[in-house]
Amino acid sequence: MGLRDFHPAVLATALATFVSFLGIGVVDPILPSIAREMGASHFMVMFLFTSYLLVMGLANLVAGALATRFGSKNTMPLGIATVAVFAGACAFVSTIESLSILRGVWGLGNALFTTTALAIIVGVAGGCSEGAITLYEAALGFGIACGPLLGGLLGAQSWRLPFAGTSILMIITFGFVIATVSEPDTERQQGIRDVVGTFRHTGVFTNAVIGMLYTFGFFTLLAYTPLIIGLGTVQIGLVFFAWGLFEIVGSAILSPRLNQRFGMPEATSGALVVGVGLVVLLGRLSEFRFSTPDPATNH
Template structure:
């Protein structure tokens, strides 16, 4: 099988088959993120765990995903893009099945960490592969990638709610089965991609953060991910819904996220520019979290605010991912790894902090705290706009 360089751009306007294979695998990979949302209260009840203990399912997953981002370039530059993707999927298959077989919350938390390792190998490599192999330039490739994320995040909770209503173990086994399908599709349909001539180092993503623009975006994502995962890991405990109900709420949230990431973000960016649009979306997301904090005891308000927040998150995700791919003179995979390393640490802190504050202070505090961190993220972008100015010039 012939090898293809990652910067190959076929002359046809039609995307090559490999892009759709990676697209399909990315959908399934991100289904694993939202799949567990509808079963968080059920796990807490059946395993006699507190919400803060259950929140560690997100914290261990995100912490290991973030740290492992430092090695994704090392691995892919040595075994190639295809086998890095496949190795990541193998980890997800194994550890999601082990989590479903567990009988204690500590075991699930540990296995979610292994799942996070697989996730890091997959998502960092998938983004650079889609950007490198797709037709139509970086912006269109990132929209395609964000569309896969949005579809995965939206369908995941629906499937999680359906399988979770049978047993909380169902969603974990469901991910394992779906990733087996993704593994076979990639194994059979993805060509070998040429390895880079220069081997990556563990320190490359850290060194990339010396570029002010990339560091600013990383810190922004770190802060707003605290709010993002406060919504994901804490809101299910205050909606007073069963697995089906939670599945439908997060389906609505995910569909809003998918729609705006694909159709709204490019228009907003073209009209107002990346930086102004990002600041606006962060303010709107912060206001959504603040509404949840003020009216926490109203399930209706929380449900509506969660779904509406998907509109702002989808737009912001595409804006910030596009900016990351353009902001530093390093390989796309290195920029993605550096940015993801920082942001996933925020995703590890948010769930645990939110549920711990809810148990020790009040149910309203987690949402208010999340809104505060998201507003700080907006200020980081606003005050760092001079270091990001060239992103708007490129996007136009």
């Protein structure tokens, strides 16, 4: 199935998904530059991720309910516009506290978008829903991969440019969405109680806890590594771009095949074990790197 076979609204939403998830990692390569220019500690710089993800996580609990009440067609553009405005505002502030607050509101906009994007894609795709979901997942993965790359390339000139670039891309995306997206068939209205009630299901609760712990570990590495890795802005962007590409390979190619061959619980457990082993190995390698004296200092 080619891109021409998809409804324009599916393509516009996929583009919005790409740009939205690009914004998660765009700040990663510029963290050392922000810390230097603003005189911020590592702890304070971490709030650029903490505020974004914390607000986004909490807002997701209510964003779905808002979408069923006011309509996905209204909720998604509101989220895109919020991201565009507050990503652009990040390019003009001069304190780490202001930047953290703006990133938090940016996370709110991303929550309003992500809770409605998939519903719109499936709702307008008709008989092509499976292909549309694959397109959505590909856009999400490429967004996560390309965010650090964009941040590295633009951030090499100024740490403000990645924020401005993300804002411009979101403004363009907003125009496409407004012009093409219509209201899909929606579910009944839901409230926060309905969302929280799903955690009574053992499977939902277990997967939520696993996802939370995995995401905690993932963003611990994603957020803190640039501050200690000792690479330039572009180099950091390339490192995490490669990380994102391998994530796409794992989720889109390896995961379906492993699930089919071994079963989802077994494949998931195996992936977690391998992930733990790789993190331990990276920790040992980095410990060796930082503990080995520089030969130049011995002369």
